[in-house]
Amino acid sequence: MQRLTGMDASFLYMETPTMPMHVSGLYIYDPRSAPRSYGFDEIRAEVERRLHLLPPYRRRLVEVPFQLHHPLWIEDPDFDLDYHLRRAALPSPGGHRELAELAADIHSRPMDRTRPLWDMHIVEGLEDGMMAVIARTHHAAIDGASGVDITVNLLDIEPEPAPVPPPEQPWKPDRIPSDAELVAYALQSLSRQPVSAAKAVRRSIETAFAIRRRNREPDVNPPPAPFAAPRTSINRAITPHRSFGMAEIPLEDVKAVRKALGGTVNDVILAVCAGALRRWFDDRGEVLERPLVAMCPISIRTEDQRGALGNQVSSMLTSLATDIDDPVERLKVIQDGTKHAKEQAGAIGAEAMTQWAELAAPAVAARAARLYSRTRMASRHRPIFNVTISNVPGPAFPLYMAGAQLQAWYPMGPINDGGGLNMTVMSYLGTIHFGLVACPDVVPEVQALADHLHTSLEELVKAAEVASTV
Amino acid sequence: MQRLTGMDASFLYMETPTMPMHVSGLYIYDPRSAPRSYGFDEIRAEVERRLHLLPPYRRRLVEVPFQLHHPLWIEDPDFDLDYHLRRAALPSPGGHRELAELAADIHSRPMDRTRPLWDMHIVEGLEDGMMAVIARTHHAAIDGASGVDITVNLLDIEPEPAPVPPPEQPWKPDRIPSDAELVAYALQSLSRQPVSAAKAVRRSIETAFAIRRRNREPDVNPPPAPFAAPRTSINRAITPHRSFGMAEIPLEDVKAVRKALGGTVNDVILAVCAGALRRWFDDRGEVLERPLVAMCPISIRTEDQRGALGNQVSSMLTSLATDIDDPVERLKVIQDGTKHAKEQAGAIGAEAMTQWAELAAPAVAARAARLYSRTRMASRHRPIFNVTISNVPGPAFPLYMAGAQLQAWYPMGPINDGGGLNMTVMSYLGTIHFGLVACPDVVPEVQALADHLHTSLEELVKAAEVASTV
Numbered sequence: 001m002q003r004l005t006g007m008d009a010s011f012l013y014m015e016t017p018t019m020p021m022h023v024s025g026l027y028i029y030d031p032r033s034a035p036r037s038y039g040f041d042e043i044r045a046e047v048e049r050r051l052h053l054l055p056p057y058r059r060r061l062v063e064v065p066f067q068l069h070h071p072l073w074i075e076d077p078d079f080d081l082d083y084h085l086r087r088a089a090l091p092s093p094g095g096h097r098e099l100a101e102l103a104a105d106i107h108s109r110p111m112d113r114t115r116p117l118w119d120m121h122i123v124e125g126l127e128d129g130m131m132a133v134i135a136r137t138h139h140a141a142i143d144g145a146s147g148v149d150i151t152v153n154l155l156d157i158e159p160e161p162a163p164v165p166p167p168e169q170p171w172k173p174d175r176i177p178s179d180a181e182l183v184a185y186a187l188q189s190l191s192r193q194p195v196s197a198a199k200a201v202r203r204s205i206e207t208a209f210a211i212r213r214r215n216r217e218p219d220v221n222p223p224p225a226p227f228a229a230p231r232t233s234i235n236r237a238i239t240p241h242r243s244f245g246m247a248e249i250p251l252e253d254v255k256a257v258r259k260a261l262g263g264t265v266n267d268v269i270l271a272v273c274a275g276a277l278r279r280w281f282d283d284r285g286e287v288l289e290r291p292l293v294a295m296c297p298i299s300i301r302t303e304d305q306r307g308a309l310g311n312q313v314s315s316m317l318t319s320l321a322t323d324i325d326d327p328v329e330r331l332k333v334i335q336d337g338t339k340h341a342k343e344q345a346g347a348i349g350a351e352a353m354t355q356w357a358e359l360a361a362p363a364v365a366a367r368a369a370r371l372y373s374r375t376r377m378a379s380r381h382r383p384i385f386n387v388t389i390s391n392v393p394g395p396a397f398p399l400y401m402a403g404a405q406l407q408a409w410y411p412m413g414p415i416n417d418g419g420g421l422n423m424t425v426m427s428y429l430g431t432i433h434f435g436l437v438a439c440p441d442v443v444p445e446v447q448a449l450a451d452h453l454h455t456s457l458e459e460l461v462k463a464a465e466v467a468s469t470v
Numbered sequence: 471m472q473r474l475t476g477m478d479a480s481f482l483y484m485e486t487p488t489m490p491m492h493v494s495g496l497y498i499y500d501p502r503s504a505p506r507s508y509g510f511d512e513i514r515a516e517v518e519r520r521l522h523l524l525p526p527y528r529r530r531l532v533e534v535p536f537q538l539h540h541p542l543w544i545e546d547p548d549f550d551l552d553y554h555l556r557r558a559a560l561p562s563p564g565g566h567r568e569l570a571e572l573a574a575d576i577h578s579r580p581m582d583r584t585r586p587l588w589d590m591h592i593v594e595g596l597e598d599g600m601m602a603v604i605a606r607t608h609h610a611a612i613d614g615a616s617g618v619d620i621t622v623n624l625l626d627i628e629p630e631p632a633p634v635p636p637p638e639q640p641w642k643p644d645r646i647p648s649d650a651e652l653v654a655y656a657l658q659s660l661s662r663q664p665v666s667a668a669k670a671v672r673r674s675i676e677t678a679f680a681i682r683r684r685n686r687e688p689d690v691n692p693p694p695a696p697f698a699a700p701r702t703s704i705n706r707a708i709t710p711h712r713s714f715g716m717a718e719i720p721l722e723d724v725k726a727v728r729k730a731l732g733g734t735v736n737d738v739i740l741a742v743c744a745g746a747l748r749r750w751f752d753d754r755g756e757v758l759e760r761p762l763v764a765m766c767p768i769s770i771r772t773e774d775q776r777g778a779l780g781n782q783v784s785s786m787l788t789s790l791a792t793d794i795d796d797p798v799e800r801l802k803v804i805q806d807g808t809k810h811a812k813e814q815a816g817a818i819g820a821e822a823m824t825q826w827a828e829l830a831a832p833a834v835a836a837r838a839a840r841l842y843s844r845t846r847m848a849s850r851h852r853p854i855f856n857v858t859i860s861n862v863p864g865p866a867f868p869l870y871m872a873g874a875q876l877q878a879w880y881p882m883g884p885i886n887d888g889g890g891l892n893m894t895v896m897s898y899l900g901t902i903h904f905g906l907v908a909c910p911d912v913v914p915e916v917q918a919l920a921d922h923l924h925t926s927l928e929e930l931v932k933a934a935e936v937a938s939t940v
Contacts, residue, residue: 017487017580040561083711086575087568089559091510091594098557105556109579110487112710124561125595240582241553 009070011139024412034403046402052167053153056141069186077173090125108242143311144392155399229293235383238439245436245450260464263335271331274320275456295385316341394428410435479540481609494882504873516872522637526611539656544644560595578712614862625869699763705853708909715906715920730934733805741801744790745926765855786811864898880905
């Protein structure tokens with residue numbers, strides 16, 4: 001039994017029927033590399049064999065009566081693997097489009113909170129004999145980085161499945177605690193809270209002053225404040241439906257751009273997204289009053305938290321400089337912006353973020369989220385940001401599931417009222433995979449936007465070539 | 471713009487995330503009879519051509535602020551046929567089991583109330599080259615009988631699609647009324663309600679007395695009172711998941727039983743279900759303290775309401791006499807019971823039922839349903855009934871969709887907290903199709919129960935043969 005951190009629990013509180021808060025991944029495997037026959041049963045056996053390496057897979061939530069405190073994880077006494085693994089198939093021709101539609105449909109469905117918060121659809125019927133897996137896990141259990149850890153624990157680094165070390169001790173399901181026990185335990189923890197509250201307040205005030213001082217210094221170009229983002233057609237209350245777009249670009253192209261034009265890999269990725277968004281709004285004839293603002297989650301996982309589960313994230317707001325015509329100039333402004341944004345996010349500090357989340361009263365937070373969603377408030381005020389762009393580094397070496405090589409790994413993030421588009425980026429095996437999740441009623445034609453990523457990259461690659469030869 | 475009747479709206483109020491209130495149908499078509507190629511596009515074209523014959527398909531709900539009154543139907547200005555028609559496929563081998571799993575999964579998903587409340591999944595990959603359609607419509611828009619009318623309007627009576635009469639006037643979308651208009655309109659209607667409330671109360675009191683008088687007469691065997699049903703393992707709070715079982719039996723066997731042993735076709739169907747349930751509880755080693763009680767919806771549609779949409783239903787509670795060993799005796803007790811139950815349902819009267827539903831305050835009803843569900847109250851009190859058994863008569867002649875003959879038509883009803891099993895029965899083309907919807911966490915192995923229906927029928931057929939030769 002283990003209480004969720006406030007940060008993990010916040011993903012439960014902000015969840016509404018139109019805004020489920022899980023993350024998904026679309027994995028494509030090549031069964032030709034598998035030493036034996038390949039299908040649902042082989043994948044099921046592999047997951048079962050590794051369950052003890054995947055703690056969130058057998059844990060379920062227990063909510064505290066009257067939402068007195070954050071929920072608890074318990075080892076689920078009713079755990080049933082067959083509930084979590086599902087077979088599915090694509091209609092013909094089983095191409096890119098059919099796969100995107102299925103992934104979007106699965107990603108849009110809410111999860112049952114009375115079960116461990118994950119599932120996998122094993123998908124047949126892909127046109128080239130490939131096999132797809134669409135895996136979902138609730139954000140309350142993992143963030144981008146711990147999600148990658150889970151995947152890597154589930155997979156092998158060679159076609160022949162490695163022997164799995166046995167669990168140190170046999171798995172023991174918990175008893176479901178009674179309401180009385182839950183209340184008593186919650187009150188006990190809450191009685192210790194006033195002290196931490198005082199600490200969090202003091203530290204946040206100190207931080208606010210430090211940021212203000214820094215932003216007033218002459219050399220500083222402060223990052224966009226919340227609500228400085230322009231109103232756009234994509235920043236409205238969302239519906240429960242989802243669409244999904246995919247693109248992939250070579251990591252070496254991104255590196256070449258970085259080498260010639262400066263900045264980080266992440267800056268180049270932001271610039272590629274910025275260029276695609278610029279074109280896409282242009283196609284729609286939509287004129288934006290100001291440059292688009294992206295929200296980028298940043299991992300605040302310290303080196304000794306590596307391998308720890310749950311969420312360790314903060315975020316930065318950064319301008320995408322979509323008002324600038326020249327792609328090289330645009331990249332430079334983005335570089336400059338992220339440098340300061342990261343500094344500020346660092347100053348706010350992991351500790352304060354975590355403490356504030358810890359103190360949020362569950363009942364109030366959940367009610368506020370539902371009210372915000374029901375009243376469609378997001379359609380009324382200026383957006384906090386325009387688009388979520390999340391960059392998750394994945395492994396650079398090939399992975400195998402029961403012998404089949406992982407070919408492609410597209411991430412799928414959550415979207416929210418006011419932010420109907422999530423562009424998550426996953427690097428794997430020398431390729432950068434873009435997974436674009438959108439609300440189709442707010443962001444039409446998300447695949448057209450994904451296609452523009454190629455054009456946007458080409459522009460930068462050409463500029464880099466020119467810069468290198470000069 | 472049209473206000474929902476209280477009865478139609480009650481299916482919205484009682485809906486919760488674990489208890490969606492739509493009805494579905496699993497249709498299997500044989501494309502070999504189609505004059506042309508057959509697939510998603512042909513079905514889409516056929517639906518589009520007939521939209522004007524299917525009023526609920528272009529209507530969406532508008533909820534009144536603060537739930538002051540029942541919601542309204544408006545002709546949806548954002549209607550988009552492509553949202554409602556979806557492509558799907560079965561994993562191999564595409565048999566009975568894979569089909570049942572997909573149907574259960576689709577049936578379990580809640581519908582988006584901001585769209586017209588229907589959809590159809592067109593399913594490829596059936597092992598014998600057949601094509602399946604899984605169609606869902608919210609119970610607020612149709613009941614069993616009006617559901618059949620919709621299907622018949624959508625299909626043809628011969629392989630060559632008939633010319634469709636054009637709409638009398640072109641379809642005109644409504645404007646979405648403002649909150650202020652909705653409130654004003656609701657208050658206006660509510661101001662007329664006190665009169666009808668007084669009438670409903672008087673009529674219900676009169677009816678209650680009439681029933682009590684009648685039940686005290688010496689020849690009367692009163693039907694089971696609510697809460698007289700035994701506690702069983704299947705009468706608990708349900709989860710959001712569904713399973714689906716199917717069986718079909720020849721109508722002529724049922725008629726032979728009826729001829730030899732008396733009663734109605736419906737009585738024989740109830741007896742077939744009773745025998746199967748008896749065996750199924752027996753397999754589980756579960757001893758019931760009393761005979762099982764079935765809730766049977768009855769159509770209160772009058773002859774001049776034929777073709778009208780929405781709900782015109784009442785219900786009767788009837789004993790399934792599962793304490794009786796001999797199938798012929800069991801059938802006789804069922805016959806006797808339904809005769810009186812129907813009489814009583816007739817006395818309560820369509821008018822009173824409809825009036826009471828009209829008066830239910832939407833906000834209170836919806837809150838009560840959510841509270842009942844959240845607190846899992848259904849697991850605590852004695853069930854009102856044990857199982858829903860609904861018999862919907864369908865056409866006796868073959869139907870065609872874009873040229874492909876409808877082979878089988880399995881109905882899927884809703885289930886509810888305390889009643890985790892729905893056995894809906896649809897007759898079509900000389901065959902009686904059983905669709906069993908269950909919560910798998912409460913009713914395990916629903917297909918085993920469906921298989922017992924065959925054994926149960928055989929018993930009755932044998933008894934009928936004996937009776938006929940005596």
